[in-house]
Amino acid sequence: MTDIVRADKVAFHYLQDGRGLEPTSLSIQPGEAVLITGVSGCGKSTLARCITGIIPHLYRGNLQGVVWLDGMQTTDTPLWQLTERAGLLFQNPTAQMLAPSVEEEIIFGLENQGLSSATIQKRLEGTLDRFSLQALRDRSPQMLSTGEQQKLALAAVTAREPSVLVLDEPLSMLDSTAVIDLITYLKQVIHSGTTVVICEHRREYLDLIPDLQTIQLDSHVPSGTTIPEINIPKSTISDFRLEVSDLGVQLGGRTVLQSLNFSLSSGQVIAVVGRNGVGKTTLLRTLAGLQEHQGSIMLNGKVGRPDLGMVFQNPDLQLFNATVGEEVLYRLPNPDMIYFDWLLEALELTRYVETPPLLLSEGEKKRVTLASVLIRQPRHGILLDEPALGQDGGHKAMLIRLLRALAASGMLIIMATHDLTLAAQADHLVLLGPDGIAADGPTSEILRSDSPWRRLGLELPGWVRTPE
Amino acid sequence: MSRRWTLGRGRRLSLARHSPLRMADPRVKLAIGLCVSLAVMLPVERLIAFMVIFLIFLCWARLLDAIVGQIWRLKWVIVVLFLVDWWAVGLDLAITVTLRLVLLAGALTLFFATTTSAELRMALEWLRIPYRYTFSLSLALQSVGMLDDEWRAIKEAQRSRGAWSSPSGWRRTMGQMRNLVALTVPTVVMTARRAWSVTEAAYARGFNSPNRRSYHQLNMHRLDWFLLAGTVVIGMLLLLWR
The missing domain is CATH 3.40.50.300 (P-loop containing nucleotide triphosphate hydrolases)
Structure with a gap:
């Protein structure tokens, strides 16, 4: 079977600070659910951007290696064409809200696909139903809870029916119930045949997703060494x-x-x-x-x-x-x-x-x-x-x-x-x-x-x- | 498929949902705003006459409260401008300038209290302004309401780590300068970061696609035609009244 995502020794370093992703290779088959994990700063978000083509189209830096998305090389294909194949859900749900209402948030991506009004209407209603967002359709996304915003962001991305869905630390800002809600929706997306790539260091809840393959990113970044011994200055006040x-x-x-x-x-x-x-x-x-x-x-x-x-x-x-x-x-x-x-x-x-x-x-x-x-x-x-x-x-x-x-x-x-x-x-x-x-x-x-x-x-x- | 345009609330300014102008076509409201703005060129006695008409219109549109509220927020600017003009030139000019300022504030409030940023975007697109600019403008307007919250949050955050002070005496100016830096740098950084996050989110959903087709259509209804006709008549009168 042809890989839907393939990365050959892809590495990227941002111009500002030289951080980023060390050479990484991976191949993902259509319909797979993959977890990319590693310590903070190992380059998970950078890899998510490389897979979806956001890097190199929106970021300046030093890119090495090659990424193919559904047979298209990301460096040679216009970003809008890549986003038709791969949707990206970001870590901070509030920061990715860009429309004045829930339904507009979903419509935004559908308009950009050049769909007819009838198709947009059908996909909009289907998405609102599937993600239980009908009651919120006229609400401002900025007024929703963080969990609702992340659900809306997922709805807006999946409404475009991408072949690959990439999620960059989608759980970090959610409470436990919102996390489990989101995973329920993710399971539906996986069940519908979409390839799902999750970049996340919180692995606990992700065990709820069946057949999740794991790719561990190596890092030179140290993580949580022992605290050096010292007498911390004793609080100047007695017990209170x-x-x-x-x-x-x-x-x-x-x-x-x-x-x-x-x-x-x-x-x-x-x-x-x-x-x-x-x-x-x-x-x-x-x-x-x-x-x-x-x-x-x-x-x-x-x-x-x-x-x-x-x-x-x-x-x-x-x-x-x-x-x-x-x-x-x-x-x-x-x-x-x-x-x-x-x-x-x-x-x-x-x-x-x-x-x-x-x-x-x-x-x-x-x-x-x-x-x-x-x-x-x-x-x-x-x-x-x-x-x-x-x-x-x-x-x-x-x-x-x-x-x-x-x-x-x-x-x-x-x-x-x-x-x-x-x-x-x-x-x-x-x-x-x-x-x-x-x-x-x-x-x-x-x-x-x-x-x-x-x-x-x-x-x-x-x-x-x-x-x- | 075309349908009546309905939208959720924006954060920047609470929408006057009760106003009959809320459902009017945004292009018509742009025309009304333009007509009111033209009126500032009238001499003082005609300006007063126009303001009476405008006041009646606002009562019909149930926007008087909203507009008085906005003008009240500008009270110190208006008072200072009035006093400076009176002192520098004379009472006539002070009255004229004040009335013009009030009228302009009224025109802007009328538009933004009844129009969402997305409706404004559609009206501007109809005027053949490229989508990337109208989209950026609508995003900027959506963000305005967040700035106030952000400033307050930054001030609190700096105070809680001891990086904000209320010095007195000769140290006051220096302290205020430091406070300004502690406030400005995070504001600029956060605004830039938010703008970048939204840009990234927009591009990730195909923002630069050449195939984009708009889902909504603007449709003129009976009220819109009536308002437009009234605006044109008053606009013509303003131009001919010499």
């Missing part, structure tokens, strides 16, 4: 207790958080888990003192705002200096340089100290923002919004070891995450639902109980409960 009573937040007339009551002790790693859009980020912003709220936040029984540094989900919000070193040390009059060196080593950033942070990968940028918050040694702890985004298994393990070390020094670590592998390693779990906290307690206890997860519509896969 953070008590939250009747916390409520309204945003634009909409109730985002209501009647939250919980108390947390210093020296713990806490994970806040909930569906996309349930208010996890708002809770962190409130604890950081960035959001007006009802109810009270008390420290050791007295009203007062804890000093908690916050690492935001999107690292681009916090980075603006010329080098990683300058970024981390920004506006620090007397920085602790021993702690600085340790932080960079612990977060595997030492070799980037003179590199502009904006040239780093998403995972590395997140680690720079974490370093820039930790170097200030916030008195009570840190808040992390989706810290696992862009981190492969090794870096996630490194992250949790670092967080544990910080907690051992007396800090309170609160992370909002939909990555259940990471959440399962916290000391304490808070399950957040639309009506408040559904469960709150030691992680092992919450993982043993089914009902709160079911109540929130969250899937709790077996491998989270019984980690290897």
Whole structure:
């Protein structure tokens, strides 16, 4: 059988920073489902772009080797012709929304195929039905939840009926239920005979796809080495207790958080888990003192705002200096340089100290923002919004070891995450639902109980409960 | 297949869904906007007369609230401009310039409160403006509403890592300059990144295909013809009224 995708020693290095993909060869048969995996920065996204022809048509850099897509050499074929054969779904669902309504999002790609209005109408209705999007057809894509946006992006790409569907880290921004929804739709796509290529380092859920072939990309990038030994500066405050009573937040007339009551002790790693859009980020912003709220936040029984540094989900919000070193040390009059060196080593950033942070990968940028918050040694702890985004298994393990070390020094670590592998390693779990906290307690206890997860519509896969 | 054009809401400015102009053809609304913009050339007493007609039209279109709201947001610009013109030239000019500014703001709000970016794109395509430009313009308009949220998020993010300060005294200017850098660099980076992501997503769905065929057709209905006739008559009167 003829290969539908074939790459012969394809390598690509971006002009800006020389990163990219080392020589890789692969061949994929029609109808196959293939997982391309490897550590962060090994070139999975670059390979996805090479297969679909986005590289070299939209990116400048040094390309070697050859890629054939359905018999066409990607360098010699116009991009629009390649996109008729291969659809590409990107990692960030919000960033790929380009129309003012759900139905327009689907129509956009169909118009570009030059189809008749009758055919477009037929494919539009079929796609809206297949992906259960009829009720949302007039909604703005920007107003949808992240899970709905990823589903819409998949719908918009598959409506064009490509022979090959390439997905670049499609699961990284989704909660567990949205991931399982997406995999259900992917199984339908595979069943219809479409070749599916998934570039992803989160392998857990992908085991649900039958007959998935795996291609492992090699990398020279280190992943999650051991944290160097150091005495982390002990938090300058003695043990404390953070008590939250009747916390409520309204945003634009909409109730985002209501009647939250919980108390947390210093020296713990806490994970806040909930569906996309349930208010996890708002809770962190409130604890950081960035959001007006009802109810009270008390420290050791007295009203007062804890000093908690916050690492935001999107690292681009916090980075603006010329080098990683300058970024981390920004506006620090007397920085602790021993702690600085340790932080960079612990977060595997030492070799980037003179590199502009904006040239780093998403995972590395997140680690720079974490370093820039930790170097200030916030008195009570840190808040992390989706810290696992862009981190492969090794870096996630490194992250949790670092967080544990910080907690051992007396800090309170609160992370909002939909990555259940990471959440399962916290000391304490808070399950957040639309009506408040559904469960709150030691992680092992919450993982043993089914009902709160079911109540929130969250899937709790077996491998989270019984980690290897 | 042609059908009545309906679209979802955009984020940039809430659509006045209750307005009868919401379902009007975007080409007609462009013509109305052009006619109102032409009126700024009228001398002050005729300008006032035109504004009365415009006001009645806005009441019919149920857009008075939306337009007053937008003009209220410009209040300080209007007040400063009025005072500067009054001080520099005289009261007559100050009144004329202010009325012109209000009228222009009204014309723009009338159009954008009742038209989505996709409808604007179709109207511009009908005017033979190439698709790549009309598509870029509609994307830019869709993004406007996100800028405000983005600025606020960046400010919060910088504050939370201690990179934002509110200094006083002689350090104030220096502090504000640093804050500006901390705000501007991420804004530029994020805007450029978003623009690139959307470009990539568009090309990945065949944006540059020479075979593109538009699914929607613009159709003139009875209301559109009536509005167009009224606009042409008023436009002619404006041109002939000397």
